[in-house]
Amino acid sequence: MADVDALDDLGLYLPAPLNRLAAAFLPGAFSPIAIAQDDCRLKTIRRESDGRATQGIRVPNSVLTLRILRETGPVAASSANRSGDESAQSIDEAVAAFGDQVDLYLDGGPTQGHVASTVVAADPTERDGISILREGVIPQAAVREALHINGGGLGA
Secondary structure, rough: OOOOOHHHHHOOOOOOOOOHHHHHOOOEEEEEEEEEOOOOOOOOOEEOOOEEEEEEEEOOOHHHHHHHHHOOOOOOOOOOOOOOOOOOOOOHHHHHHHHHOOOOOOOOOOOOOOOOOOEEEEEOOOOOHHEEEOOOOOOOOHHHHHHHHHHHHHHH
Protein backbone atom coordinates (compact mmCIF):
# COMPACT_ATOMS: atom_id res chain seq x y z
CA MET A 1 0.00 0.00 0.00
CA ALA A 2 1.10 3.56 -0.61
CA ASP A 3 0.14 4.92 2.82
CA VAL A 4 -1.21 3.65 6.13
CA ASP A 5 -4.09 6.10 5.73
CA ALA A 6 -5.62 3.50 3.37
CA LEU A 7 -6.06 1.02 6.23
CA ASP A 8 -9.45 2.30 7.33
CA ASP A 9 -10.86 2.04 3.80
CA LEU A 10 -9.74 -1.60 3.75
CA GLY A 11 -11.38 -2.39 7.08
CA LEU A 12 -8.04 -2.69 8.89
CA TYR A 13 -6.41 -0.91 11.80
CA LEU A 14 -3.07 -0.94 13.59
CA PRO A 15 -3.45 -1.51 17.33
CA ALA A 16 -1.18 0.25 19.80
CA PRO A 17 1.79 0.12 19.88
CA LEU A 18 2.02 -0.80 16.17
CA ASN A 19 0.52 2.53 15.20
CA ARG A 20 3.50 4.31 16.78
CA LEU A 21 6.00 1.92 15.21
CA ALA A 22 4.40 2.44 11.80
CA ALA A 23 4.83 6.20 12.22
CA ALA A 24 8.50 5.63 13.00
CA PHE A 25 9.38 3.06 10.31
CA LEU A 26 7.01 3.50 7.36
CA PRO A 27 7.62 3.77 4.54
CA GLY A 28 10.31 1.17 4.90
CA ALA A 29 11.18 -2.42 5.71
CA PHE A 30 8.61 -2.71 8.49
CA SER A 31 5.58 -5.01 8.20
CA PRO A 32 3.11 -4.59 11.03
CA ILE A 33 0.27 -7.05 11.41
CA ALA A 34 -3.00 -5.12 11.12
CA ILE A 35 -6.27 -6.26 12.68
CA ALA A 36 -9.25 -6.75 10.36
CA GLN A 37 -12.48 -5.11 11.47
CA ASP A 38 -15.82 -6.88 11.07
CA ASP A 39 -16.49 -5.04 7.79
CA CYS A 40 -13.17 -6.07 6.20
CA ARG A 41 -13.77 -7.78 2.85
CA LEU A 42 -10.17 -8.69 2.00
CA LYS A 43 -9.70 -12.24 0.76
CA THR A 44 -6.14 -12.34 2.13
CA ILE A 45 -6.87 -12.02 5.86
CA ARG A 46 -5.63 -14.73 8.17
CA ARG A 47 -7.70 -16.20 10.98
CA GLU A 48 -5.63 -16.50 14.13
CA SER A 49 -6.16 -19.24 16.74
CA ASP A 50 -7.81 -16.68 19.04
CA GLY A 51 -10.40 -15.83 16.35
CA ARG A 52 -8.93 -12.47 15.30
CA ALA A 53 -8.53 -11.75 11.62
CA THR A 54 -5.17 -10.23 10.65
CA GLN A 55 -3.35 -8.91 7.60
CA GLY A 56 0.33 -8.08 7.23
CA ILE A 57 0.92 -4.73 5.53
CA ARG A 58 3.87 -2.98 3.94
CA VAL A 59 4.50 0.55 2.71
CA PRO A 60 7.66 0.22 0.61
CA ASN A 61 10.40 2.82 0.63
CA SER A 62 10.61 3.03 -3.15
CA VAL A 63 9.54 6.11 -5.11
CA LEU A 64 8.67 4.00 -8.16
CA THR A 65 6.65 1.45 -6.20
CA LEU A 66 4.79 4.13 -4.24
CA ARG A 67 3.92 5.91 -7.48
CA ILE A 68 2.48 2.68 -8.90
CA LEU A 69 0.55 1.95 -5.68
CA ARG A 70 -0.96 5.44 -5.68
CA GLU A 71 -2.37 4.65 -9.14
CA THR A 72 -3.44 1.05 -8.57
CA GLY A 73 -4.39 1.10 -4.90
CA PRO A 74 -3.15 -1.57 -2.47
CA VAL A 75 -1.75 -4.77 -3.95
CA ALA A 76 -1.76 -8.16 -2.26
CA ALA A 77 1.64 -9.66 -2.96
CA SER A 78 4.24 -11.81 -1.32
CA SER A 79 7.84 -10.84 -0.80
CA ALA A 80 10.32 -11.35 -3.63
CA ASN A 81 11.43 -14.64 -2.14
CA ARG A 82 10.19 -18.06 -1.18
CA SER A 83 9.61 -18.54 2.53
CA GLY A 84 12.95 -19.06 4.24
CA ASP A 85 15.02 -17.89 1.24
CA GLU A 86 16.72 -14.52 0.90
CA SER A 87 14.91 -11.90 -1.15
CA ALA A 88 15.86 -11.34 -4.77
CA GLN A 89 18.15 -8.35 -5.27
CA SER A 90 17.60 -8.01 -9.02
CA ILE A 91 15.02 -8.79 -11.65
CA ASP A 92 17.21 -11.67 -12.87
CA GLU A 93 17.23 -13.24 -9.38
CA ALA A 94 13.44 -12.83 -9.10
CA VAL A 95 12.86 -14.47 -12.49
CA ALA A 96 15.26 -17.28 -11.56
CA ALA A 97 13.35 -17.86 -8.31
CA PHE A 98 9.79 -17.62 -9.64
CA GLY A 99 9.90 -18.03 -13.42
CA ASP A 100 6.46 -18.20 -15.04
CA GLN A 101 4.66 -18.32 -11.67
CA VAL A 102 4.67 -14.50 -11.64
CA ASP A 103 2.51 -12.70 -14.19
CA LEU A 104 4.35 -9.37 -14.16
CA TYR A 105 7.83 -8.31 -13.09
CA LEU A 106 8.65 -4.62 -12.61
CA ASP A 107 12.33 -3.76 -12.78
CA GLY A 108 13.15 -0.81 -10.55
CA GLY A 109 16.84 -1.69 -10.54
CA PRO A 110 18.77 -3.78 -8.04
CA THR A 111 18.27 -3.37 -4.31
CA GLN A 112 21.19 -2.43 -2.10
CA GLY A 113 20.95 -5.70 -0.22
CA HIS A 114 18.51 -8.28 0.94
CA VAL A 115 15.49 -6.33 2.07
CA ALA A 116 13.38 -8.66 4.18
CA SER A 117 11.09 -6.56 6.32
CA THR A 118 10.81 -6.83 10.06
CA VAL A 119 7.39 -8.33 10.84
CA VAL A 120 5.80 -7.26 14.14
CA ALA A 121 2.47 -8.08 15.77
CA ALA A 122 0.85 -6.46 18.79
CA ASP A 123 0.80 -8.85 21.74
CA PRO A 124 -0.12 -7.54 25.18
CA THR A 125 1.36 -10.64 26.83
CA GLU A 126 4.84 -10.05 25.39
CA ARG A 127 7.65 -7.70 26.37
CA ASP A 128 6.84 -4.12 25.31
CA GLY A 129 3.45 -5.25 23.97
CA ILE A 130 4.84 -6.64 20.73
CA SER A 131 5.98 -9.90 19.23
CA ILE A 132 8.68 -9.75 16.56
CA LEU A 133 7.69 -12.50 14.14
CA ARG A 134 10.65 -11.98 11.80
CA GLU A 135 13.69 -9.80 12.32
CA GLY A 136 14.62 -8.22 9.02
CA VAL A 137 16.40 -5.05 7.97
CA ILE A 138 15.22 -3.18 11.07
CA PRO A 139 16.88 -4.82 14.09
CA GLN A 140 14.80 -5.86 17.09
CA ALA A 141 16.72 -3.41 19.29
CA ALA A 142 15.72 -0.47 17.04
CA VAL A 143 12.07 -1.53 17.10
CA ARG A 144 12.04 -1.80 20.88
CA GLU A 145 13.91 1.50 21.26
CA ALA A 146 11.31 3.27 19.12
CA LEU A 147 8.62 2.19 21.59
CA HIS A 148 10.29 4.25 24.31
CA ILE A 149 10.92 7.51 22.41
CA ASN A 150 9.22 10.49 24.06
CA GLY A 151 8.59 8.70 27.32
CA GLY A 152 7.36 5.44 25.89
CA GLY A 153 3.65 6.16 25.67
CA LEU A 154 2.18 3.40 23.55
CA GLY A 155 -1.05 5.07 22.48
CA ALA A 156 -1.87 6.88 19.27
